[in-house]
Amino acid sequence: VYDPSTDTWASLPDIPHRRDHFQAAAVNGRFWAIGGRVSSSSSRVGYNEAFDFTAGRWLTGFAPLPTLRAGFAAAVFGPEIVLIGGEGGGLTYNNVEAYNTASNTWRTLTPMPTARHGIEAAMWNGAAYIADGGLRQGGGAPTEVHEVLTVTPSYQPDAQIRLSSEASLIGNNVYNTTGSGQTKSATSASGDRRSFVVRMQNDGTVKDGFKVRGCSAEVGFGVRYFAGVTSTADITSAVVNGTYSLTGVAPGGTSAVRLEVTLSAGTASGAVQSGHCLLDLGRGHCGRCARPSHRLLALCGARHGRHTSGVSCREHRVPVRQ
Numbered sequence: 001v002y003d004p005s006t007d008t009w010a011s012l013p014d015i016p017h018r019r020d021h022f023q024a025a026a027v028n029g030r031f032w033a034i035g036g037r038v039s040s041s042s043s044r045v046g047y048n049e050a051f052d053f054t055a056g057r058w059l060t061g062f063a064p065l066p067t068l069r070a071g072f073a074a075a076v077f078g079p080e081i082v083l084i085g086g087e088g089g090g091l092t093y094n095n096v097e098a099y100n101t102a103s104n105t106w107r108t109l110t111p112m113p114t115a116r117h118g119i120e121a122a123m124w125n126g127a128a129y130i131a132d133g134g135l136r137q138g139g140g141a142p143t144e145v146h147e148v149l150t151v152t153p154s155y156q157p158d159a160q161i162r163l164s165s166e167a168s169l170i171g172n173n174v175y176n177t178t179g180s181g182q183t184k185s186a187t188s189a190s191g192d193r194r195s196f197v198v199r200m201q202n203d204g205t206v207k208d209g210f211k212v213r214g215c216s217a218e219v220g221f222g223v224r225y226f227a228g229v230t231s232t233a234d235i236t237s238a239v240v241n242g243t244y245s246l247t248g249v250a251p252g253g254t255s256a257v258r259l260e261v262t263l264s265a266g267t268a269s270g271a272v273q274s275g276h277c278l279l280d281l282g283r284g285h286c287g288r289c290a291r292p293s294h295r296l297l298a299l300c301g302a303r304h305g306r307h308t309s310g311v312s313c314r315e316h317r318v319p320v321r322q
Contacts, residue, residue, distance in 0.1 A: 016058050017047045021070035025081045027101045029053050032081055034099065037070040037088065044068035044088040048099070063104050067095045071117035075128035077151045078205040079251040082109065084130060084149065087117035087137040096149065102252030103158065103203035105173060114145045126150065153206040164195035164258065173203070191265035197229055199256045202249045209249060212257060213242035222262035229256050
């Protein structure tokens with residue numbers, strides 16, 4: 001690594017997998033190296049590795065490049081690294097795929113009009129400019145085509161849940177409206193209390209907000225909401241009235257709400273009571289339709305002394321423009 005302030009070079013640990021014709025980008029204190037090939041166009045790889053400058057080491061195990069290729073361009077849009085074009089297997093590619101460094105997920109964008117390789121992307125005023133390149137793998141057939149890629153911001157909420165007594169959350173990168181794959185339950189006797197933590201995460205590419213609405217206590221139950229994992233700041237009234245909001249959550253940023261459910265003493269055996277909590281995430285309503293931009297659903301209830309809390313997300317994606 002070169003330090004321009006001292007005009008000196010220093011050696012860092014070697015990359016875990018050797019390769020060439022890959023692309024690299026610096027995002028949030030990490031140097032990402034994605035894709036490429038080992039020796040020839042037939043040995044394409046999807047490795048996705050990052051050097052963490054704070055830790056001073058390489059990190060591996062990230063979601064691999066979906067379309068194996070080499071000689072592509074890379075552009076950074078917020079927390080996303082967008083890979084454009086490339087070559088391999090006797091072909092040139094017009095594929096455009098975006099890696100979200102905050103959520104460790106890929107999404108497919110509108111293809112580049114002209115398939116080519118040997119290209120670079122120059123960023124200007126929020127757009128990626130891709131000029132020239134080769135139309136055939138391995139060289140030859142140069143082109144002077146000049147195309148511009150713009151990426152509409154992605155608004156994507158995520159949520160995970162756990163019992164307060166547990167260390168691990170479930171439901172990461174699970175998006176549905178049923179709570180499937182992101183539901184926790186606990187058994188309790190009358191008079192006991194069970195606590196759940198719902199962590200909301202912004203998996204989008206721009207700052208976003210969360211609006212929380214929850215159920216009030218029903219017969220036989222007590223329900224309270226608190227801001228944070230251990231905080232005693234009671235936000236029950238605001239949550240029940242749908243006025244509790246969080247704004248300016250950065251991409252990859254998180255915020256938590258603690259939900260406490262109490263089964264009232266003296267509740268008859270076999271009684272069935274249930275409630276639900278609805279958390280809206282996003283920027284009110286999408287400008288392209290009348291639906292809420294994002295919705296996160298949290299459920300809490302009880303049957304024969306069993307309390308259940310779950311979360312689920314529904315997203316509305318704005319199409320990519322090119």
